[in-house]
Each structure stands twice: as structure tokens, then as C-alpha cells.
Amino acid sequence: MTDMHPAIRVSEIFGPTIQGEGVLIGLPTVFIRTGGCDYRCSWCDSLHAVDNQYRNEWLPMPIDAVWQTVHALSGGRPVMVSLSGGNPAIQPFGPLIERGHRQGYRFALETQGSVVREWFADLDVLILSPKPPSSEMTTSWAAFEACLEAAQEKPQIVLKLVVFDESDYAYAKEVAARYPHLPIYLQPGNHTPPHPGSEDTSVDLDGIMMRMEWLVERVTSDRWFEARVLPQLHVLLWGNKRAV
Amino acid sequence: MTDMHPAIRVSEIFGPTIQGEGVLIGLPTVFIRTGGCDYRCSWCDSLHAVDNQYRNEWLPMPIDAVWQTVHALSGGRPVMVSLSGGNPAIQPFGPLIERGHRQGYRFALETQGSVVREWFADLDVLILSPKPPSSEMTTSWAAFEACLEAAQEKPQIVLKLVVFDESDYAYAKEVAARYPHLPIYLQPGNHTPPHPGSEDTSVDLDGIMMRMEWLVERVTSDRWFEARVLPQLHVLLWGNKRAV
Numbered sequence: 001m002t003d004m005h006p007a008i009r010v011s012e013i014f015g016p017t018i019q020g021e022g023v024l025i026g027l028p029t030v031f032i033r034t035g036g037c038d039y040r041c042s043w044c045d046s047l048h049a050v051d052n053q054y055r056n057e058w059l060p061m062p063i064d065a066v067w068q069t070v071h072a073l074s075g076g077r078p079v080m081v082s083l084s085g086g087n088p089a090i091q092p093f094g095p096l097i098e099r100g101h102r103q104g105y106r107f108a109l110e111t112q113g114s115v116v117r118e119w120f121a122d123l124d125v126l127i128l129s130p131k132p133p134s135s136e137m138t139t140s141w142a143a144f145e146a147c148l149e150a151a152q153e154k155p156q157i158v159l160k161l162v163v164f165d166e167s168d169y170a171y172a173k174e175v176a177a178r179y180p181h182l183p184i185y186l187q188p189g190n191h192t193p194p195h196p197g198s199e200d201t202s203v204d205l206d207g208i209m210m211r212m213e214w215l216v217e218r219v220t221s222d223r224w225f226e227a228r229v230l231p232q233l234h235v236l237l238w239g240n241k242r243a244v
Numbered sequence: 245m246t247d248m249h250p251a252i253r254v255s256e257i258f259g260p261t262i263q264g265e266g267v268l269i270g271l272p273t274v275f276i277r278t279g280g281c282d283y284r285c286s287w288c289d290s291l292h293a294v295d296n297q298y299r300n301e302w303l304p305m306p307i308d309a310v311w312q313t314v315h316a317l318s319g320g321r322p323v324m325v326s327l328s329g330g331n332p333a334i335q336p337f338g339p340l341i342e343r344g345h346r347q348g349y350r351f352a353l354e355t356q357g358s359v360v361r362e363w364f365a366d367l368d369v370l371i372l373s374p375k376p377p378s379s380e381m382t383t384s385w386a387a388f389e390a391c392l393e394a395a396q397e398k399p400q401i402v403l404k405l406v407v408f409d410e411s412d413y414a415y416a417k418e419v420a421a422r423y424p425h426l427p428i429y430l431q432p433g434n435h436t437p438p439h440p441g442s443e444d445t446s447v448d449l450d451g452i453m454m455r456m457e458w459l460v461e462r463v464t465s466d467r468w469f470e471a472r473v474l475p476q477l478h479v480l481l482w483g484n485k486r487a488v
Contacts, residue, residue, distance in 0.1 A: 016464045018473050025269065026429070026472035028464050079469040185270070209481060220260045220272050225323040228270035229262050236480060237453060 005095040007060035011035040011049035011086065013069045016079055020234030022127055022185045023158045024108060029080045030073050032066065034058075037086040038114055041135035043164070043189055048196035049086040063095050070100070078104035080124075087111055089147075094119035110160070112137075113144040120147060123155040128182075130175055132161060132168035134189065141178075148179075157182055163215055164189040176227065185228045186219065188212045190235055201239045208235065249339040251304035255279040255293035255330065257313045260323055264478030266371055266429045267402045268352060273324045274317050276310065278302075281330040282358055285379035287408070287433055292440035293330040307339050314344070322348035324368075331355055333391075338363035354404070356381075357388040364391060367399040372426075374419055376405060376412035378433065385422075392423075401426055407459055408433040420471065429472045430463065432456045434479055447483045452476075 015030035035058025037050040048054050061069075070081055081100060083093055089111040097107045097119060108125035120126055130144060131137040151157055159182050161172040168189075176184050188211035192204045212231045219227050259274035279302025281294040292298050305313075314325055325344060327337055333355040341351045341363055352369035364370055374388060375381040395401055403426050405416040412433075420428050432455035436448045456475045463471050 016467075016469065018460050018464075026474040028469045028471070028473075074469070075467050077467045077469060079467075212481060216262050220262075223260075223319050223321045223323075225260065225272045225318070225321060227272070229272075230270040231477070231481075233475070237456060237475075 005063045006092045007062050008032075008066050008091045008093065008096070009035045009058045010061045010066065011046075011054075011058050013066070013073070015073055018233070019080070019082060020237075021187055021230060021232045022110075022160045023156070023183065024080060024082075024125065025230055025233060027080055029082045029108075030070050031082045031084060032070070032088070034083070034085045034088045034091045036090055038090065039087060039112055039131060039135070039137050041131055041137055043135065043162075043191065043193055045190050045193035046084075046086065047193070051196070054196060063099065066096055067099050070105070071103075074105075078106070080106050080108060083107060083109045085111075087115060089115040089117055089120075093117070094122065097122045111147070112139075113147040114140060116143060116146040116150045118150060120150040121152045121154045123151070126151050126155040126157045127160050128157065129160040129162070132163065132171040134164040134168050135162075159184040160187060161185070162187050162189050164191065164211070169215075169218060172227075173224070176224075183228070184226065185230055186215060187230055187232065188215045190232060203235055203239045205236070205239075208232075249307045250336045251306050252276075252310050252335045252337065252340070253279045253302045254305045254310065255290075255298075255302050257310070257317070259317055262477070263324070263326060264481075265431055265474060265476045266354075266404045267400070267427065268324060268326070268369065269474055269477060271324055273326045273352075274314050275326045275328060276314070276332070278327070278329045278332045278335045280334055282334065283331065283356055283375060283379070283381050285375055285381055287379065287406075287435065287437055289434050289437035290328075290330065291437070295440070298440060307343065310340055311343050314349070315347075318349075322350070324350050324352060327351060327353045329355075331359060333359040333361055333364075337361070338366065341366045355391070356383075357391040358384060360387060360390040360394045362394060364394040365396045365398045367395070370395050370399040370401045371404050372401065373404040373406070376407065376415040378408040378412050379406075403428040404431060405429070406431050406433050408435065408455070413459075413462060416471075417468070420468075427472070428470065429474055430459060431474055431476065432459045434476060447479055449480070449483075452479065 011033045016028045019027045019029045033049050035049050106124040110127040113128045130139045255277045257276050260272045263271045263273045277293050279293050350368040354371040357372045374383045
């Protein structure tokens with residue numbers, strides 16, 4: 001049978017391993033990382049899935065093949081599937097979600113909220129991660145709103161904000177004020193992101209810890225008791241190693 | 245006005261800082277650690293709140309005083325209050341919960357499920373943490389069931405299991421099979437718990453990381469995709485330091 005659906009541009013599929021960040025932290029997950037992004041954040045930690053120079057590594061995979069890979073990795077047992085990137089909203093994920101749901105799999109999308117798709121309403125979890133000033137990107141709130149509308153409050157919707165410095169923190173507070181009904185997760189930035197061309201997977205663990213302590217102190221002294229502060233657990237455990 | 249309620253035996257009250265483990269990980273929290281425990285786990289990481297030798301450090305505090313301390317620490321802003329110990333179920337927390345709720349505070353209790361109280365139904369979160377074989381304690385399932393019944397499904401109820409080794413892991417799977425409707429959090433044990441009499445707050449971080457990796461591998465290779473695996477974040481960040 002031929003696959004009539006358009007292909008998904010895949011950078012890597014791996015897992016199951018635990019989700020390292022945000023609302024699903026600790027949950028065994030299979031990750032589909034897609035290639036290509038409409039953003040180019042200054043501190044991007046997934047350049048191998050973003051920079052066009054790695055484009056030839058992004059395999060256009062038919063939905064069938066993507067599904068079979070996820071199914072094999074999970075041994076046919078329903079698992080949470082994380083759709084990340086790059087910006088996975090660029091890809092035609094609708095048919096894959098429909099197929100996985102039929103067998104009890106769940107799907108979480110992580111996106112900056114710049115590209116809207118109808119299939120957002122079919123997700124189980126929608127993690128919206130607008131990019132703060134340190135990214136050097138500009139948020140289109142119109143596009144962001146459209147993402148929320150497309151989801152129709154069907155998936156669990158949460159905010160995730162990366163915070164490197166005071167202006168990022170101020171931005172996070174603005175986003176929280178804009179959407180007081182959405183749970184918010186704050187994450188200290190990784191200022192030593194991996195270099196895709198290098199084998200070096202080391203990180204500045206002390207620096208990451210310091211940023212985490214600063215953010216905890218910032219949030220608690222500010223009495224922002226609704227925000228959750230979580231590090232990237234996979235970075236603490238495994239450094240910048242890929243596919244863990 | 246005199247406080248007509250019985251006193252709470254307090255080992256320490258501190259915060260706000262983020263919750264380091266389990267379902268509320270990352271959430272700013274004020275911690276009330278009570279003194280005294282009906283258990284004596286071999287690897288207890290809070291001996292200063294358990295061993296009778298520290299009994300003179302457990303202040304019997306009137307509810308008024310406990311509430312005022314929590315209120316002051318949080319600057320009067322509603323926050324999550326964690327009731328831990330020792331076994332906090334021994335203490336008369338009912339009136340404190342009632343008082344805090346009137347001002348929007350929320351309460352999470354963490355207990356092994358060996359002592360049942362009517363006020364469990366007034367909690368916002370009930371974390372039941374039955375102790376695995378490595379603790380050298382024996383679970384009374386009758387008492388545990390009574391705790392669940394007392395809660396009347398009113399609070400959010402979750403399981404938290406500490407796992408040191410294969411027999412702990414097997415125990416965790418049994419508990420999960422017994423209560424398939426309850427979310428379960430697995431936590432690698434801290435095999436270098438603090439010594440209350442010592443200033444040394446160092447931990448064997450490499451050993452903790454190894455146990456975490458083992459547990460992630462164990463759960464994923466077993467395809468136990470419903471279990472969440474989380475380390476004690478505060479130990480990774482701050483070692484065995486108290487009151488952080």
C-alpha cells in the first residue's frame with residue numbers, strides 16, 4: 001500500500017527515554033525530532049535540526065515509516081510521543097496522530113507558536129514555548145493566539161519559557177499575565193549548547209546549576225508561586241549527548 | 245486568644261523553595277517538616293526528624309505559631325505547603341489546613357500510609373509513599389487502604405516509590421498493579437543520606453546519577469511507560485544541605 005500522505009522531514013527518532021523538561025518531565029517518551037525551523041534562536045540547542053547546513057540529514061519519511069519506527073522503538077506498547085524540532089508545527093503530523101491514537105499512543109507537541117495547524121486540536125499535550133528576548137526572535141502574538149484557537153482547549157495546554165536573564169524573566173512574567181489560566185514552566189537556559197559538528201558533549205554544569213539557583217531565587221523572592229522552575233534533566237544527567 | 249488546638253511537633257519550617265521531587269517537582273513550596281516517625285527506614289534521609297535522639301529539637305508549636313510562620317515566609321501570598329517528616333500523619337494538621345485554605349493556601353502531605361487521619365480528605369495533594377524492601381520496613385496494606393479511604397478521592401492522590409535495587413523495583417511494580425488508577429513516581433534512592441550530627445553536606449553525585457540511569461533503563465526496557473522517573477532535584481542542586 002502506498003502512503004498517500006505527505007512526508008515528514010525527520011532529523012531523528014529515538015527513545016524511549018524519559019522526558020527531560022517541562023510538564024511531562026520524567027515520563028518515558030519516544031521523541032520525533034523534525035528538521036527545519038522558521039526561527040533561528042541565538043542559543044538554539046538543536047541546531048542539527050534547524051540549520052540548513054544539516055538539511056541533507058533530514059530524511060523525508062512517509063507517515064508509514066515514521067509510525068513503524070515509533071511502534072518498533074516502543075515494542076508496540078502505547079507510549080507518549082514527543083513531537084519536537086526545529087519547529088514540528090511545520091510538518092504534516094495530522095495523519096500520524098490519528099494513527100497512533102487508534103492504538104493508544106499519546107502525542108505532545110512542543111512549538112514556539114509561530115505556525116498554526118488544525119491538528120493542534122488532536123494533540124494530547126500542547127506545549128507553547130514563546131521565545132524570550134535573548135533568543136533575538138520576535139513573538140507574533142497574532143500567530144500565537146491562532147495556535148491557541150486551533151487547539152480549541154482540547155489538549156492539555158502549558159507554557160514553557162526559557163529564561164537566561166532579567167529581560168527574559170520580565171518577558172516570562174508578561175506571558176504569564178497574558179495567559180493566567182495556563183500553567184507555566186520556567187527553564188534556565190543552556191548557555192553551552194551543543195555544536196552539531198563536534199563530538200564534544202560536555203556542558204558547563206556549574207554554570208547551569210548557578211542559573212538554576214538564580215531562577216529559583218528570582219521566582220521565590222518575587223513570590224511567583226504559580227510558576228514551576230525545572231532544569232533540563234537530560235542535560236544534568238547526560239550533558240549534550242544526543243538521542244538519550 | 246489562646247490556641248485551643250493541640251500543638252504540632254515541628255522539626256523545621258523553611259521556604260519558599262522549589263519542591264525537589266515527585267508530582268509537584270519545581271513548584272515553589274513552604275515546607276513544614278514534623279518530628280517523629282512510626283517507621284525507621286534503613287536509608288532515612290531525614291533522621292534529624294525521625295531519630296528520638298533529636299527529639300529535643302522538635303518544637304511543639306501551637307497551630308497559630310505554625311500558621312504565622314508559614315504566612316510570614318510566603319509574605320502572605322498563597323503558596324503550596326508541603327507537610328513532611330518524619331511521618332506528618334502523626335500530627336494534628338486538620339485545623340492548620342482549614343485555616344490555610346481560607347486564605348488560598350494549598351496543602352500536600354507526604355506519608356508512607358501507615359497512620360490514617362480524617363483530615364486526609366481536606367488535603368489538596370496526598371502523596372503516598374509505601375516503603376520498599378530495602379527500607380527494612382513492612383507495609384501494612386490494611387492501614388494503606390484505610391488512608392486511601394479516608395481521602396475519599398478528594399485530594400489528588402499519587403504514589404511515590406523509592407527504588408534502590410531489583411527487589412524495590414519488583415515491589416514498585418506490585419504497588420502499581422494494586423493501584424493501576426493512581427499515577428506513580430519512581431525515585432532512585434540516595435545511598436549517601438545526611439548524618440544529622442555532621443556538617444558534611446556532600447553526596448555521591450556520580451552514584452546518584454548511576455542509580456538514576458539504571459532506573460530509567462530498567463523502566464524503559466521493561467516498557468513501563470506509565471511510571472515517571474524523577475531524581476531528587478534538590479540533592480542534585482544542593483547536595484544534602486538542609487532547608488533549601
